[in-house]
Amino acid sequence: MTQTALPLxxxxxxxxxxxxxxPTCVRQLADWGADVIKIEEPAGATDGFTGSRDSSxxxxxxxxxxxxxxxxxxxxxxxVFMKLTAGADVVVENYRPDVKNRLGIDYESLRAVNKRxxxxxxxxxxxxxxxxxxPGFDQIAQGMGGLMSVTGLxxxxxxxxxxxxxxxxxxxxxxxxxxxxxxxxEVSGEGQWVDSSLLAASIAxxxxxAARWTVDGVVPPQAGNNHPTGMPTxxxxxxxxxxxxxxxxxxxxxxxxxxxxxxxxxxxxxxxEPKGRSEHRDALHGAISAYTRSRPREEWIxxxxxxxxxxxxxxxxxxxxADPQVQHLGMAAKVDHPSRGEIELVGQPVRFHRTPWQLRSxxxxxxxxxxxxxxxLGYSEADIADMGESGVY
Numbered sequence: 001m002t003q004t005a006l007p008l009x010x011x012x013x014x015x016x017x018x019x020x021x022x023p024t025c026v027r028q029l030a031d032w033g034a035d036v037i038k039i040e041e042p043a044g045a046t047d048g049f050t051g052s053r054d055s056s057x058x059x060x061x062x063x064x065x066x067x068x069x070x071x072x073x074x075x076x077x078x079x080v081f082m083k084l085t086a087g088a089d090v091v092v093e094n095y096r097p098d099v100k101n102r103l104g105i106d107y108e109s110l111r112a113v114n115k116r117x118x119x120x121x122x123x124x125x126x127x128x129x130x131x132x133x134x135p136g137f138d139q140i141a142q143g144m145g146g147l148m149s150v151t152g153l154x155x156x157x158x159x160x161x162x163x164x165x166x167x168x169x170x171x172x173x174x175x176x177x178x179x180x181x182x183x184x185x186e187v188s189g190e191g192q193w194v195d196s197s198l199l200a201a202s203i204a205x206x207x208x209x210a211a212r213w214t215v216d217g218v219v220p221p222q223a224g225n226n227h228p229t230g231m232p233t234x235x236x237x238x239x240x241x242x243x244x245x246x247x248x249x250x251x252x253x254x255x256x257x258x259x260x261x262x263x264x265x266x267x268x269x270x271x272x273e274p275k276g277r278s279e280h281r282d283a284l285h286g287a288i289s290a291y292t293r294s295r296p297r298e299e300w301i302x303x304x305x306x307x308x309x310x311x312x313x314x315x316x317x318x319x320x321x322a323d324p325q326v327q328h329l330g331m332a333a334k335v336d337h338p339s340r341g342e343i344e345l346v347g348q349p350v351r352f353h354r355t356p357w358q359l360r361s362x363x364x365x366x367x368x369x370x371x372x373x374x375x376x377l378g379y380s381e382a383d384i385a386d387m388g389e390s391g392v393y
Contacts, residue, residue: 006033007355011089011182014039014081015065016105019049020138020164021122021198022094023061024171029090029178030064031348031357037084037373038065039072042393043366054337059363060345063335067364068373069393072103076392081105083377086113089191090178094122097132107193114191118181120174121195136198141166145202150209153224170201226285231277232256235314236289238297242314245288245304248274252309259307260291260300337362367393 003009008029015026015038030036050057071077085091091110093100100106100121107119121127124136142148142160152159177194185191203210209228212218220228227233230248247256250273257266265271265287270280277284292300297313304311315323321332329351332344348357370393374384387393 003033003035003358003360005355006358007352008179009033009035011035012087013037013090013092014084014088016091016093016095017122019094020061020167021171021174022092023050024168025094025120025122025174025178026065026092027061027063028172028175029092031359033358034090036065037369038062038067038364039070039081039084040067040366042069042071042391053363053366054340059337059343062363063345064358064360065364066369066373067366068370069367070370071392072105074390074392076387076390078104080374080377080387080392082110082113084373085110085117088114088117089182090118090120092120092122092174092178096135097121097123097127111191116185116189116191118178118185118191119193120178121193122170122174123195123197125199126197127195131199138164138167138198141170141198141202145199146206146210147202150206150220150222150228152222154222156222159222165205166198166202169205170196170198173201173204226281229278230274231281232284232288234285236285236292238292238300239295241297243292243297243300244312244314245292246310248277250274253277255307256288256304256309259303259309260288262288262291265291333359335359335362338365 011029011034013026013029013034013036015022015036017023017026026036026038050061052058070080072081091105093105110117110119123132124141125131125134139160142165143158145166147165148158148160151161174194174196177196181192181194209220212220225235227246227248230246232253233244233246233248235242235244245256247253253271254266257263265284268287269276271277271284271287301311301313313319320326326332329347331347331349333347334342334344337343343362345359347359350357371384374387374393379387
């Protein structure tokens with residue numbers, strides 16, 4: 001399949017992002033075929049958050065893009081950027097909110113040269129409000145958004161999630177917003193400003209835990225590896241490792257007890273109904289564990305799946321990527337890197353069955369496409385040479 005056959009191939013995206021939230025957003029657009037131009041500061045500037053250019057993190061975030069350098073603080077650099085904006089569909093940035101105003105690349109300035117432009121902005125706390133200009137960071141948003149308060153074992157104190165979840169989700173939400181704005185543009189003929197924040201993303205992904213407060217006035221506590229409301233759903237030790245079982249609801253609970261051969265658990269009046277199973281969660285967990293410890297994990301997984309009870313192993317990351325279903329889903333995707341050779345990056349979790357995503361190219365080298373992009377804009381070789389000598393790129 002060629003890039004032109006991909007779902008977003010008709011769109012051009014200017015990528016001003018760094019760190020994680022912004023690059024996550026743009027990666028979605030790039031993977032689905034958008035022509036993404038990653039604009040970086042001239043040589044010498046570094047990301048500072050995702051490692052060196054050859055690091056696994058940087059490579060995973062910036063695949064499927066072209067790269068040019070541009071000094072947006074120089075008048076000539078800003079002029080080039082505005083020429084790019086005139087022919088683009090989307091600009092994405094995750095500066096602090098005041099930075100784009102200082103650079104003169106805020107939404108109104110971009111709209112003045114292209115009323116169809118969609119500006120995607122990601123910040124720590126939002127584009128306005130009392131915290132707007134505070135520096136944002138994933139763990140700060142996890143704490144303020146309530147995520148850390150419901151993560152971890154009961155009584156141990158707040159615990160951060162094991163990855164940059166608010167960065168990632170803010171980026172994903174922003175990419176969804178951008179694609180919705182592009183669809184709306186087909187009706188109105190105009191672009192618009194789309195923004196997301198780490199703080200809002202942290203709250204949104206709490207989902208039912210947040211709704212427990214907004215609807216019922218309940219402050220959710222930590223529940224460890226157990227489900228906060230539906231028991232038994234949690235992690236159980238087997239003879240040779242850990243597994244998860246999800247058997248909430250009376251029908252699933254009966255299936256689980258039958259598969260375990262646990263007639264005594266099913267007959268226990270404390271566990272007869274969901275409310276009792278929740279109130280006596282520790283006793284129920286202990287009773288189930290006494291059974292699961294007696295046999296190897298794979299035996300229990302086979303028995304429970306046969307009974308229609310959701311279950312699965314608890315893997316380390318290497319075991320995850322060795323799993324046959326994970327391999328079938330293509331979650332490790334190969335690409336050729338100019339210096340590292342063939343490497344595997346993390347695949348897309350969404351599959352199109354007619355126009356699937358493509359891992360077309362590794363992360364570009366710094367300024368790899370600057371001259372070709374300037375040529376596309378109509379600059380002559382002499383102009384390009386002069387700009388290089390004067391520090392425009």
